[in-house]
Amino acid sequence: MKSEQTTDIELALCTRIKQVLGSSLHIRHVDAGSCNGCDFEMMALCNPVYDIQRFGIDFVASPRHADMLLVTGGVTRHLEMALEKTYAAAAAPKMVVAVGSCACGGGVCGQTYANAGGVDKIVPVDVFVPGCPPRPSAILEGILLALDKLDGSRSAVR
Numbered sequence: 001m002k003s004e005q006t007t008d009i010e011l012a013l014c015t016r017i018k019q020v021l022g023s024s025l026h027i028r029h030v031d032a033g034s035c036n037g038c039d040f041e042m043m044a045l046c047n048p049v050y051d052i053q054r055f056g057i058d059f060v061a062s063p064r065h066a067d068m069l070l071v072t073g074g075v076t077r078h079l080e081m082a083l084e085k086t087y088a089a090a091a092a093p094k095m096v097v098a099v100g101s102c103a104c105g106g107g108v109c110g111q112t113y114a115n116a117g118g119v120d121k122i123v124p125v126d127v128f129v130p131g132c133p134p135r136p137s138a139i140l141e142g143i144l145l146a147l148d149k150l151d152g153s154r155s156a157v158r
């Protein structure tokens, strides 16, 4: 039942996670070179206001346990390999959400000798969430869009 604290996006997320993944969504956060603004907004998803663990969403330490990568920051050159290896290690269906203007296209740093630019320069991206930084509710909507894009062939439902 919908409570005053539960938004339509949160309800849709809850339903979609059950349809697509069965019961829960595990996320690995990858900071590929952000200023930490996007990371603070992302971590707000776990505070008492958003409390995403109510919906079976949680952040995990290993990409091997993750269904989705949330990547922040334009990718700095020294973190390119770390991002590639994290993507390679992630479990199917390997959804990737680029969070923030830097992750979407390089942001304020752009593409330089030290910065590869957007996350899609290094790994495939399913959803781009713009903003500097994006609000937690926008990040939630990005997660929902990534689940919506998951087709049958990539579905992890057993």
Ligand code: SF4
Binding pocket: 033, 034, 035, 036, 037, 038, 039, 072, 073, 074, 099, 100, 101, 102, 103, 107, 108, 131, 132, 133, 134
């Ligand atoms: S988009 Fe803005 S808040 Fe996010 S990492 Fe880039 S500069 Fe920082």
